[in-house]
Amino acid sequence: MDYFAGIDIGSTAVKIVVIDEDRQIIGSKTAATGALVYKNAQTAFHALLDEIGLKRTDITYLTTTGYGRKLFEDADETISEITANAIGAKQVGKPYGTIRTIINIGGQDSKAISLDEEGNVSNFAMNDRCAAGTGRFLDMAARNLEIGVTELGEFHFNAQGTPAAVNATCAVFAESEIIGLLGKGYGREEIIKGIHFSIAKRTIRLVKRVGVEELLYFDGGPALNKGLVAALEDELGRRLIIPDIPQVTTAFGAGIIGQEAYQFEKEENEQLLSEKQKQSLEKAEGYKSTLEPDFSKTDSNGCGTSSCSHC
Numbered sequence: 001m002d003y004f005a006g007i008d009i010g011s012t013a014v015k016i017v018v019i020d021e022d023r024q025i026i027g028s029k030t031a032a033t034g035a036l037v038y039k040n041a042q043t044a045f046h047a048l049l050d051e052i053g054l055k056r057t058d059i060t061y062l063t064t065t066g067y068g069r070k071l072f073e074d075a076d077e078t079i080s081e082i083t084a085n086a087i088g089a090k091q092v093g094k095p096y097g098t099i100r101t102i103i104n105i106g107g108q109d110s111k112a113i114s115l116d117e118e119g120n121v122s123n124f125a126m127n128d129r130c131a132a133g134t135g136r137f138l139d140m141a142a143r144n145l146e147i148g149v150t151e152l153g154e155f156h157f158n159a160q161g162t163p164a165a166v167n168a169t170c171a172v173f174a175e176s177e178i179i180g181l182l183g184k185g186y187g188r189e190e191i192i193k194g195i196h197f198s199i200a201k202r203t204i205r206l207v208k209r210v211g212v213e214e215l216l217y218f219d220g221g222p223a224l225n226k227g228l229v230a231a232l233e234d235e236l237g238r239r240l241i242i243p244d245i246p247q248v249t250t251a252f253g254a255g256i257i258g259q260e261a262y263q264f265e266k267e268e269n270e271q272l273l274s275e276k277q278k279q280s281l282e283k284a285e286g287y288k289s290t291l292e293p294d295f296s297k298t299d300s301n302g303c304g305t306s307s308c309s310h311c
């Protein structure tokens with residue numbers, strides 16, 4: 001069995017997926033990118049291999065993507081995260097139909113990607129200048145409110161009062177805004193709900209730049225936050241498709257690239273082999289037809305044999 005690895009080295013997290021020839025996910029892992037990007041990615045990769053009982057040599061093809069993709073030296077191929085995201089989304093979205101719009105929120109950027117009817121990228125828009133609509137904003141807010149990012153969704157749904165109006169255009173100012181809102185007596189739940197709506201509004205402005213076309217799909221680490229998903233769906237007035245593993249779909253897409261390259265090579269080799277077999281069969285047939293008259297001559301008068309009186 002051949003295995004393929006996709007490694008998405010994001011600004012915040014390294015995501016690794018190992019798949020088999022049938023694109024089944026054998027294992028996945030998420031780790032902090034940190035400052036020692038290559039070392040941390042390698043450590044996480046080998047930890048995942050250990051967990052799933054594979055060796056590095058079992059990986060036929062390794063594809064990297066994400067902002068740090070070029071830092072992973074022993075990759076077979078590197079691809080842009082837009083392409084990897086689209087391939088991953090197309091695959092995990094299959095049970096629902098054709099994904100036409102991808103919303104991806106990462107640790108420090110957000111993207112909107114349009115796909116055509118075949119699932120190819122037709123347009124995209126990206127915000128990587130401002131952290132206000134990204135995971136970093138959520139991480140910072142959670143820290144200021146003394147909760148974990150994994151609890152943001154629960155706080156959102158527990159909000160009783162009106163969500164706080166969060167206007168922050170920059171994550172740096174958001175910190176003082178949150179402190180100001182706490183001072184005004186807002187509960188953490190209402191502040192978090194307000195933050196989710198602020199991010200949702202910002203994200204939708206980005207999506208409108210590429211066009212809002214169904215099926216709409218949302219991935220990236222913050223897609224694990226059900227409160228943010230609800231705010232986005234509320235603002236869009238449409239349902240979003242959220243994969244089971246939203247943080248690792250881009251790594252999955254990178255893994256598929258390797259599987260496709262392998263499949264292509266395998267089919268080409270098979271075709272080449274069958275062409276070669278066909279050619280040698282034709283050659284053999286050719287020999288046979290040129291030899292046959294002689295054989296028949298030999299048969300009739302014994303020419304070429306010890307009993308031939310002419311030879």
Ligand code: ADP
Pocket residue numbers: 009010011012013014066105106107108109134135136138139149150151152220221222223224225247
């Ligand atoms: P990048 O690819 O840019 O590194 P990711 O797509 O990995 O970004 O997303 C990282 C962000 O995902 C974090 O900053 C955090 O806000 C969010 N996140 C990660 N895990 C969770 C979780 N379990 N619940 C909610 N948010 C999460």
